[in-house]
Amino acid sequence: MAYASYACKFCSANLDGGDIFEVFLKKMEREKALKSAKVYGWSETNKIHFNKAIIVQPDRDEQYLICPYCKNKDPL
Numbered sequence: 001m002a003y004a005s006y007a008c009k010f011c012s013a014n015l016d017g018g019d020i021f022e023v024f025l026k027k028m029e030r031e032k033a034l035k036s037a038k039v040y041g042w043s044e045t046n047k048i049h050f051n052k053a054i055i056v057q058p059d060r061d062e063q064y065l066i067c068p069y070c071k072n073k074d075p076l
């Protein structure tokens, strides 16, 4: 899922974790990085970024995201 903005809507912290392909490219060769990025839904026309929001998985309920800085729910 791509977001127009990576700023937390509560505390305005920057939750942009960087272009997914670029992040992988620093760790592995180009072809492998491209493959890995595509697993996350990244493509040449939809260059989505990682975000730093933390996924919380409760026992029974659906998972949700929290801001790592202010801990508010669904920061993006």
Ligand SMILES: [Zn+2]
Residues within 6 Å of the ligand: 008, 009, 010, 011, 012, 013, 067, 068, 069, 070, 071, 072, 075
């Ligand atoms: Zn926040």
